[in-house]
Amino acid sequence: MEYLAIVFSPWALLTIxxxxxxxxxxxxxxGLTATMAVGLLVPFTYTMDPAMxxxxxxxxxxxxxxxxxxxxxxxxxxxxxAAVATAIEGYPMSRAGRAPLALKTSVIASFAGxxxxxxxxxxxxxxxxxxxxAFGPAETFLLALMGLAGIISIxxxxxxxxxxxxxxxxxxxxxxxxxxxxxxxLRYTMGLVELYDGIDFMPALIGLFSMIxxxxxxxxxxxxxxxxxxxxxxKGEKLPRGIGKYMGLGAGTGTLIGILPGEGATIxxxxxxxxxxxxxxxxxxxxxxNPEGIAAAEAGNNGCVGGSLVPTITLGIxxxxxxxxxxxxxxxxxxxxxxxxxxxxxxxxxxxxxxxxVANGVFxxxxxxxxxxxxxIALVPPAIMVPVVAAFAVLGSxxxxxSVFDIYxxxxxxxxxxxxxxxxxxxxxxxxxLILGPIAEGGFSQGMIIGKGSPWIFFxxxxxxxxxxxxxxLLVPPLYSYWKHVHKAGKAAG
Amino acid sequence: xxxxxxxxALLAVFILMAVLLYRSTADYPGIAQSxxxxxxxxxxxxxxxxxxxxxxxxLVRDHGRDILVLTGxxxxxxxxxxxxxLFAIAFEPLGFYLSGAIFIPAIGWILGYRRPxxxxxxxxxxxxxxxxxxxxxxxxxxxxxxxx
Amino acid sequence: MFKASxxxxxxxxxxxxxxxxxxxxxxxxxxxxxxxxxxAGGSTDRTARxxxxxxxxxxxxxxxxxxxxxxxxxxKGFEAIARADADGYTIGLNFTPQLVAHIVSGRAQYTLDxxxxxxxxxxxxxxxxxxxxxxxxxxADLAAASGLTVAVNGIGSDDFLAAKQFESIAGVTFxxxxxxxxxxxxxxxxxxxxxxxxxxxxxxIKQHKxxxxxIIAMLTEERDANLPDMPxxxxxxxxxxxRATRGFVAPAGIPDExxxxxxxxxxxxxASDEFKANAxxxxxxxxxxxxxxxLAYLTDLQAQTQAVYDQAPW
Numbered sequence: 001m002e003y004l005a006i007v008f009s010p011w012a013l014l015t016i017x018x019x020x021x022x023x024x025x026x027x028x029x030x031g032l033t034a035t036m037a038v039g040l041l042v043p044f045t046y047t048m049d050p051a052m053x054x055x056x057x058x059x060x061x062x063x064x065x066x067x068x069x070x071x072x073x074x075x076x077x078x079x080x081x082a083a084v085a086t087a088i089e090g091y092p093m094s095r096a097g098r099a100p101l102a103l104k105t106s107v108i109a110s111f112a113g114x115x116x117x118x119x120x121x122x123x124x125x126x127x128x129x130x131x132x133x134a135f136g137p138a139e140t141f142l143l144a145l146m147g148l149a150g151i152i153s154i155x156x157x158x159x160x161x162x163x164x165x166x167x168x169x170x171x172x173x174x175x176x177x178x179x180x181x182x183x184x185x186l187r188y189t190m191g192l193v194e195l196y197d198g199i200d201f202m203p204a205l206i207g208l209f210s211m212i213x214x215x216x217x218x219x220x221x222x223x224x225x226x227x228x229x230x231x232x233x234x235k236g237e238k239l240p241r242g243i244g245k246y247m248g249l250g251a252g253t254g255t256l257i258g259i260l261p262g263e264g265a266t267i268x269x270x271x272x273x274x275x276x277x278x279x280x281x282x283x284x285x286x287x288x289x290n291p292e293g294i295a296a297a298e299a300g301n302n303g304c305v306g307g308s309l310v311p312t313i314t315l316g317i318x319x320x321x322x323x324x325x326x327x328x329x330x331x332x333x334x335x336x337x338x339x340x341x342x343x344x345x346x347x348x349x350x351x352x353x354x355x356x357x358v359a360n361g362v363f364x365x366x367x368x369x370x371x372x373x374x375x376x377i378a379l380v381p382p383a384i385m386v387p388v389v390a391a392f393a394v395l396g397s398x399x400x401x402x403s404v405f406d407i408y409x410x411x412x413x414x415x416x417x418x419x420x421x422x423x424x425x426x427x428x429x430x431x432x433x434l435i436l437g438p439i440a441e442g443g444f445s446q447g448m449i450i451g452k453g454s455p456w457i458f459f460x461x462x463x464x465x466x467x468x469x470x471x472x473x474l475l476v477p478p479l480y481s482y483w484k485h486v487h488k489a490g491k492a493a494g
Numbered sequence: 495x496x497x498x499x500x501x502x503a504l505l506a507v508f509i510l511m512a513v514l515l516y517r518s519t520a521d522y523p524g525i526a527q528s529x530x531x532x533x534x535x536x537x538x539x540x541x542x543x544x545x546x547x548x549x550x551x552x553l554v555r556d557h558g559r560d561i562l563v564l565t566g567x568x569x570x571x572x573x574x575x576x577x578x579x580l581f582a583i584a585f586e587p588l589g590f591y592l593s594g595a596i597f598i599p600a601i602g603w604i605l606g607y608r609r610p611x612x613x614x615x616x617x618x619x620x621x622x623x624x625x626x627x628x629x630x631x632x633x634x635x636x637x638x639x640x641x642x
Numbered sequence: 643m644f645k646a647s648x649x650x651x652x653x654x655x656x657x658x659x660x661x662x663x664x665x666x667x668x669x670x671x672x673x674x675x676x677x678x679x680x681x682a683g684g685s686t687d688r689t690a691r692x693x694x695x696x697x698x699x700x701x702x703x704x705x706x707x708x709x710x711x712x713x714x715x716x717x718k719g720f721e722a723i724a725r726a727d728a729d730g731y732t733i734g735l736n737f738t739p740q741l742v743a744h745i746v747s748g749r750a751q752y753t754l755d756x757x758x759x760x761x762x763x764x765x766x767x768x769x770x771x772x773x774x775x776x777x778x779x780x781x782a783d784l785a786a787a788s789g790l791t792v793a794v795n796g797i798g799s800d801d802f803l804a805a806k807q808f809e810s811i812a813g814v815t816f817x818x819x820x821x822x823x824x825x826x827x828x829x830x831x832x833x834x835x836x837x838x839x840x841x842x843x844x845x846x847i848k849q850h851k852x853x854x855x856x857i858i859a860m861l862t863e864e865r866d867a868n869l870p871d872m873p874x875x876x877x878x879x880x881x882x883x884x885r886a887t888r889g890f891v892a893p894a895g896i897p898d899e900x901x902x903x904x905x906x907x908x909x910x911x912x913a914s915d916e917f918k919a920n921a922x923x924x925x926x927x928x929x930x931x932x933x934x935x936x937l938a939y940l941t942d943l944q945a946q947t948q949a950v951y952d953q954a955p956w
Contacts (some may be wrong), residue, residue, distance in 0.1 A: 010539060022631065032627075040632040042706065046691060135831035155912045162515050162548045166508065171542040173515065176534055179714075183526035184747075184797025184956035188518075193721070195942040196749075211578075218574040219565030219603055261829055304501075308650060316848065320932035324825065328683020331899055332925045338848040383607035386574065387598040388620055395624060399636070401713065407582040415575070418564060423501050445529035450791055450835060451818045453528050523817070523956075 003350040007358060009470050012055060016355050019056040020362035023063020023181010027079050028071055028391065030210040034064035034080070040323040042332065051348045052331035055355040057329050061322050062359040065108040065265065065302050066367065072164065073102045073294070077389065081201060082265035082301035085273040085293065087209065088154065092289035094290055099375040103236040105291040106298045108239065109366030113299030114360040116251040117258060117306025122353050126342070129314040132259045137450060138457045141443025142467040144436045149474040150427040153277050156285075164426040171442070173431025174199060182445050184440065194405040200303045201435050202408040203397040207413030208427045210393045217382040239291070239310035246292045250299025257300075258307020263323050264320050265304040268433050272300030274474055313337050313349065319410035323375050377412045442492055467484060497560040498552060505545045505552075512542035573604045590636045591621055655668040667902050669730060673705035677726070678735035679719020681712045685844065685926065688733050689764045689888045692920050696911050704907075705717035712828070713944045715798070717750060724752035728895035733760065733904065737888045743798040746951045753938055755894060758901060759907050762889035762939070764929035766842040768861030770875070773834045774854055777917045781859050781878040784838060785812035792816040793827045793839040797956040801827075801840040804808075806860055808840075811880050831855050842886055843868065844925055861885065868927065887929060889936050906934055922926050 006012060006017030026032045038057050045053025068080035070437040086106060100255035120128070148168060155164030177188045178198025187423060189195040257268040276296035277286045286293055308319030309326070316337035318324035326339060333348070335341055341349045397410040415426050451457030516538040519531040565571035577597055584593040598617040599610075607613060628636060646653045666781040673934045676694065680686045711719035720741055723734035724820060736757070739876050744750035756867060778787060785808075792802035798819050809816060819828050819836055824845045830836045831846075832854055840861075849855040859875040860866050861884045890908055892901065912930040921928050931939065 025627070029627075037632060039682050043687070043691060046695075122528075132831065133933060136830070136833055136835040162544055162551065166505075166541060166544045166548060169544065170508070171539055173511075173537050173541065176515075176537070178525050180522065180530050181796065181822055182529045183523045184820070185523050185526065186749075187522075187530075193718065196717070204694070215565070215571060215574060218601075219567045219571035240515075260558035261826070311829075315854075317825055317832070319619060327680070327684055328681070328687075330689060332683065334925065336848045336925055339852055340848070383602050384606055384612070384616055387577075390574065390578060390599055390601065391581075391594050391620060392587070393821065394578065395628075395636075397583060398590075399628065401527065402711070404582060404585050407585060411578050411582065419500075419562075422523075422562060423497065423504060423565060441530065441533050444533050446819055446826075446941070448529045448532070449525070449817060452789070452791075452817060458499035487800060524954075 003347065003354055006051060006351040007055075007354045011490060012018075012052060012351070012355065013358065014061045015052050015055050016358045017362050019059020019238050020063035020359040021059075021366060023060035023065075023066035023359075024366055026060065028066030028092075029073075029396065030077050030079055030206050031399065031404055031419040032079070033068075033202065033400075034061050036400060037064060037323050040261055042329045044146045045329055048080075050335070051351050054068040054326075054329060054348065054352040055335070055359075056327055058352055058356050059325065059362070062302070065114070065305055066107060066298070066363045068301075068315055069106040069298055070103065070374060071109065071210075071392050071452040073106060074099060074374065074430035075389065078205065080265070080301075081205050081268045081427050082168050083268075083297075084152075084205075084209070084266070085269045085297035085300075088273075088287060088428060089290050089293035093291070093294075094375075095301060097291055098237065098289065099378060100371055101291060101369040102289075102294055103286065103374060104157045104368065105239060105243065105294045107364055108372065109243075109250060109295040109298040110302040111243075111365070112247040112300035112358050113254050113366040115357060116299075117255040118305040118353065118356045119306070119362065120255050121306040121356075122350075125310045126314050127316075128259055129311045129361075131259075131461045132311055133315070134463060135260050136460070136461075137446035137487075138447050139442045139463050139467065139469055140460065141259070141440055141447050141458060142464055142471065143260060143267060144440035146309055146467065146471050146474065147267035147270050147436045148432065148440065149471055151426070151432055152475060152478050153274040154426050154428050154432075160346050160424050160426070163424050167420065167425040167427065168268070168429040168433040170425075171430040171435075173433075174204075175437030176441070179240060179274075180267055182449075192405070194403060196440065199404065199409065199434070200400060201431065202342050202400050203410040204434055205431055206393045207410040208399050208417040208431055209415035211410060212216070212392050212418050212421065212427070214386045214393070215414060216363055220382065229386055235403050238425055243292060243295050246280075246295040247274055247299040249279070249298040251303045253309040254294075254300035254303020256303075258304030258319055259310045261311075261317065261319060262322075263303040266306075266432070267439075268298040268304050269301040270432060272296040272303075272476075278474070278477065285461050292388025309353075314339075326487075327489070376454045409476075438466070495562050496558075496601060497562045498556045498558060499560045501550060501556075502600070505549045509542050509549075512570045513537040516542075568606055574601060577604075578602050586637050590624070594621055594624075646661040668703075668706055669903065672731060673724075674730070674904075675707050675709045675732045676882070677719050677723050677732065678708055679709065679712065679716035679723075679735065679737070680709075682710050685764075685766065686735050686737050686742055686888050688924055689926055692917065692924065692926065693763065693890075693908070693911060693921070696914065696917055697848055697907060700911070700914075701907060709821055709888045711802065717744050717795070720744065721751055722892060723893060724756035726893045728897075730892075730895045730896050730904065731786050733890060735858075737883075737886060737939065738889045739800050739803055739886070740798070741945055742940060742947050743803075745862065745944060745956050746947045747798060747956065754944065756893050758896060758931050759892040759937040759940065760890040760892055760905050761912070761933045762886045762887050762929055762936040763908075763912060764926050765929035766844050766886040766888075766927060768800060768886075769841055769846060769848050769857045770808075770838060770859045770861070770882035771831055771841055771850070771855050772838045773831055773836075774856055775834070776856065778838060778858065780811075780873075781813050781875055781880050784808075785814055786909040787837070788814070790814075790816055791819055792917065793819045793830045793836045795824050795827055795841070796802045796820050797935075798821065800842070800884050800886045803947060803950055806954065807882045807884070808812075808880060809838070809860050810953075811882060840884075843926065861906060866927075886928075887931075887936075887939070889931065898942035 026037045068083035069086045072078035072083040072087035076091040078084045078087045090102045151168040157162045253272045254268040258264045308323040311317040318327050336346045397406045447457050475478040519534050521529040581597045599613045602613045676686050678690045711722050727730035794805050827839045831839050851856045
């Protein structure tokens with residue numbers, strides 16, 4: 001009870017509000033991520049009251065995860081990689097004048113996923129963290145495969161499955177560049193120090209989505225966007241029925257995956273998206289603007305917020321890079337993750353967890369309130385939109401590592417990506433391969449070492465067996481329908 | 495160039511890349527041979543097979559005569575690209591604020607926007623916002639603040 | 643603080659063209675930038691902030707700005723310090739053994755001569771840790787078992803060097819598992835996916851005390867005050883010593899009077915009780931060393947690392 005009192009004091013509430021609001025703004029800007037914001041603000045909290053500092057960072061984390069969906073829906077420029085799946089459904093909805101509904105779905109799903117995951121964090125953290133330890137490198141490899149199975153779901157209704165796969169593998173190959181973690185030797189870095197750590201996925205994400213979108217806008221024949229649809233349908237579209245099922249699916253999947261090691265949010269969003277497509281009764285609408293996909297993906301990535309903190313605060317094993325930065329903030333204040341956090345420092349840890357509920361509530365309110373105004377962003381004339389977004393794209397690419405090299409990288413990704421896109425290759429698959437490639441490689445290489453060179457390690461544990469079943473369940477139906485499709489087309493042609 | 499030929503050329507490049515990638519794994523030192531090298535070889539073989547399949551399908555099925563069009567308006571497209579390049583080059587010597595203050599209105603003007611006041615206000619708004627978020631909130635150091 | 647960062651950006655952007663003019667005035671007439679070659683919130687970053695907190699409080703006229711330059715195992719940051727103008731307005735932190743490992747592996751553009759070594763602040767002793775239910779109780783067990791999978795934090799790290807030392811002394815060959823960061827090592831030990839790991843004390847001390855993992859040896863010359871019951875590897879008959887150190891360096895060539903001002907400031911702060919108390923609270927283990935001592939340590943470490951590298955380059 002006293003913990004509630006701490007959270008609901010005016011100063012704490014204000015702190016959480018600022019954190020969540022700033023988080024939404026940061027997540028909404030191309031190139032600014034929660035990792036960066038939390039990382040940069042950790043030292044700032046050094047001089048703050050510990051509980052307040054953690055609440056601020058927690059608010060940013062929760063807000064930024066949601067914020068990434070706003071530009072994804074409105075401009076097809078996902079602010080974080082976890083929002084790429086959202087863009088696949090959200091942007092077509094915007095184009096059809098249904099941005100308000102897409103935004104509403106996204107904020108409610110984010111809230112549902114976020115809140116659910118924080119409940120789990122509050123109630124079952126120590127227990128779940130123990131279970132998650134059974135998850136080793138071999139299982140991490142399988143989790144990456146599960147995420148990569150999303151490539152097939154991106155493609156299966158179009159006939160370009162092969163091209164989506166090529167793009168995905170190309171992404172994984174690009175991700176090879178950098179230091180080989182197994183031997184410490186450098187691979188394909190061409191002597192550039194900037195490439196020793198590999199290619200950061202943020203410049204790639206910005207180039208492939210934000211910048212290409214701007215290049216295409218700039219290159220439009222006419223600069224008149226048909227806005228009549230937007231004006232006509234501005235009001236009153238209610239959430240479709242039965243969408244709660246997809247939010248529940250996403251929330252559960254996201255929380256579970258968040259608890260596991262690896263960059264959870266992107267994987268969680270894609271797996272939730274993929275699963276929702278499997279169970280949906282309106283599969284044919286996926287890729288053309290289906291709110292069900294947004295619901296699952298957003299609940300999924302926000303589910304990672306609470307999930308990723310489970311192993312972070314109980315064991316000191318951060319579930320992703322934002323959680324790792326947050327852990328730095330805990331340590332700065334002498335709160336070393338472990339059992340102490342729930343006994344000696346309970347008066348800081350519990351208020352922090354409870355504050356995450358409030359942060360979720362804040363972005364829900366902010367999102368619902370601003371959604372109609374935000375939707376109007378799509379009305380901004382391209383001649384204004386393009387230079388502004390381009391400037392942010394340049395800035396975002398630079399600010400991540402203070403590196404001009406990353407700006408050139410971003411431009412190169414935009415140009416190369418544009419050619420690929422025009423030839424029918426899926427850029428979503430490319431970025432998925434780029435992000436999950438290193439996770440897959442790490443899991444594979446470490447698994448091979450632990451298994452002393454035998455690939456059986458990838459089939460050994462019960463978790464691994466279950467994961468294979470899920471992977472097959474994700475792969476077989478779309479491959480079968482693709483095969484039928486090709487077969488039919490072949491007959492028709494022959 | 496016709497789309498199908500561009501696609502074929504691209505696939506050929508990918509296949510060449512896959513071959514080179516495969517061959518390069520022979521040089522991986524020590525433990526990497528039984529770990530990373532296997533992973534990289536798998537990727538190389540996989541993409542080569544996929545590209546060959548796509549190439550084959552394309553040769554059999556694709557008789558389209560579509561031309562590869564990257565943009566509907568070459569002048570504006572190139573202007574934006576050039577602008578981006580200059581922005582990147584100027585980023586460190588001139589700093590973000592000065593380059594941004596030139597880049598945003600210039601691109602807006604080239605794209606056909608003709609209301610200087612709106613352009614100016616937008617530019618100022620963006621730069622002010624960036625200053626507030628990056629410099630004040632996040633304490634990110636951007637090059638070239640001294641101009642302002 | 644905000645003002646400070648603006649000033650420093652100015653200085654950085656101008657490439658410190660105004661440096662001679664600045665020297666003419668009273669030092670310091672602008673904030674001093676401290677380059678931290680790792681992410682904000684990490685142990686090196688926190689070491690730097692422990693220093694700046696007291697330095698700004700106790701030394702009038704001094705303002706510090708911390709600039710995090712993470713990446714490539716600290717190499718980007720080390721290079722930035724080495725390249726910085728030697729005018730006393732940029733200093734930085736280093737950490738070992740990465741500082742010398744980059745030189746040894748031939749990747750660094752700097753050498754030890756590129757720096758003026760100001761002194762060491764903190765350390766993190768090496769440890770050997772096993773899962774809580776492991777049959778391995780001590781270093782003799784570790785040497786006796788065969789085919790153990792042992793996690794180290796990346797190739798060329800302190801863990802890696804220590805594991806290599808142990809391999810050659812005990813005549814065993816580990817199935818070495820390089821991880822990305824100590825987090826993966828921790829997860830592998832707590833989850834029982836590996837048989838042992840070479841790590842640092844601060845990363846596992848809580849888990850050891852909570853009974854989630856078991857430290858079996860300290861890799862220091864004497865027992866550590868934080869864990870006085872834990873025997874060293876040396877006591878157990880294996881002369882394996884490794885520690886990570888984190889100290890201050892400056893680009894070589896700073897005018898003597900400015901440099902000595904900075905050096906003595908560092909020494910005085912490290913000697914203060916307040917600094918010691920803050921460090922204990924922040925889980926940072928201190929190991930004050932003067933500039934010449936630390937330089938000797940670094941030179942020595944470079945020779946040792948070179949020996950390991952010559953046997954098994956990475």
